[in-house]
Amino acid sequence: MARLNLLEETRFEKLPVSVFENPKQASLSVAKRIGDLIREKQKNNTQTVLGLATGATPIAVYAELVRMHKEEGLSFKNVITFNLDEYYPMHPSAAQSYVSFMNENLFDHIDIDKSNVNIPDGTLSLEEIPAFCLEYEKKIGDLGGLDIQILGIGRTGHIGFNEPGSAPNSGTRLVTLDDLTRRDAARDFGGKSFVPTKAITMGIGTIFKAREIILMAWNRKKGSIIKKAVEGEISSEVPATYLQLSDNVEFILDQDAASLLTRFDTPWLVKDCVWDEKLTRKAVIWLANYLKKPVLKLTEDDYNNNGMAQLAVDRGPVYNININIFNKLQHTITGWPGGKPNADDSQRPERAEPAKKRAVIFSPHPDDDVISMGGTFIRLVDQQHDVHVAYQTSGNTAVWDDDVLRFVEFNIDFSEKIGADKQQLKDMYQNMRSFMESKQPNQVDTPEIQTVKGLIRKGEAIAGARYCGLDDDHIHFMALPFYESGKNTKNPITDEDVVLTMELLQKIKPHQIFAAGDFEDPHGTHIVCFNIILNALKRLEKTESWVQDCWLWMYRGAWQEFETHEIEMAVPLSPQEVERKKFAIFKHQSQKDRAVFPGDDAREFWKRAEDRNRETAQAYDDLGLAEYEAMEAFVRYKF
Structure with a gap:
């Protein structure tokens, strides 16, 4: 009976799917399968042939294989590997190359014979690529094919770099990358313009020959493409759907990646x-x-x-x-996000008392506050709550180099006007220009450039917060250390990040905290900043009584919005309030027109926010509730 129930529950799914609570558990499971196969082959004195993938998805699998090697004696002497793909052109020593990725995450930490490592060559001339691809295929075939092929999945549905339009019998070849794939890679390269337009990839036909195919996917961002791959019709528009034709495939997902499958959604x-x-x-x-x-x-x-x-x-x-x-x-629905004084609050999302609340709005980047909850921000101030805003990071990686030169040029001209010594500024300016002329993709800026970029965003944040009605002593710049690496890839959270947050919270003792809860931002900064706040609150609640009366509200808007059934507080905005919010966003001039890291939404941030707020109001209207111009949505986090 249990088996029949499972078949009914998964009847929309056209291939086997295993769902784990989190990526770590799933990754440990995949690593164990690989380790068990290697050991079994060793007993029979035969080689293990692995097809490997790159990207964020398999990193924890590789980390566990390294641990098994160092702590359990798992040897890779009998292992031969073939990587799925490589950007073209790409030098193997480049930070973005898959050679560098594999060495950093696996090969440099195990006892594999480097002559058994095979990765497509991104340095070949165009004329040499066809012969190389044929030889790559032949080498796999001569070894009897791949024992296990591990895959990730791109948001276009690509496996390897087999983009939409790929044929199910395709072999190793040079391909053109989809624009969405390049946008998703922009962070690693310091901007989409630096992402190669082509890649050499193993074909779908090559992947199909593997005796075992494991496709892994984590987080909700992959949910929609996973649903198409698992439940959709087979189509060249979603190459991963071809895996439905294989008898040897299994999808390994975490709960978030599986969340849109019918049995869960x-x-x-x-x-x-x-x-x-x-x-x-x-x-x-x-x-x-x-x-x-x-x-x-x-x-x-x-x-x-x-x-x-x-x-x-x-x-x-x-x-x-x-x-x-x-x-x-x-x-x-409430027009009183801080609670309505002297009112029955039994049916309202916020408490009536205290009538004047201390509130702190945490903003991961210097513009998330006004983009995501600018209307509510203004209303809290207008309703005379004691509102603070805390900018958790400088946001200095998201400023164009041209803006740096423009601001330094202004300072040189200004110093001339007032008769100040300008030579030091001129020297710094020339050094900046020289650096930018030879700057490589994703190269860390000099400290002076980082400082100017941070100051640009700080000035914009101050202007935005002042426009919302705050005095300067209620505007806090935290510059959390995890962010200040100068790189697009940030450092891990440290105790210092948490302690700085605790100190600010102890100073304010808020009744309300507003924090970014849209974890789809391409930087990954939002979820890091949210976890820092949670860690700080969990420590403080052991000694600080005010924490028990502090409510944590999550906002979204810059990258996504809450589903209607999730919303616990919806703050309606009038047409005039929508305009005020828009002007607050306009204060962030460095993020207007075209942001450095716009994600896969081509709209400007003010336009995204305006459209999403109107869509939320429309969703309520469609369900038969009152019609409003726009709405900002919040969900309370019970910590």
């Missing part, structure tokens, strides 16, 4: 559910959106015909369910 379509309040709310909102009906117009037939008959029986009649969900949604 809309489980009522495949199994009986335990209808708690949270799932009921999600299902009713889904049904209303699916049928394009307001919540209060949903009928018993609507429930019965769309997998929700059990809900209608268990918690019906359905009109009562509709009324309950409608009221819950209505109660999320």
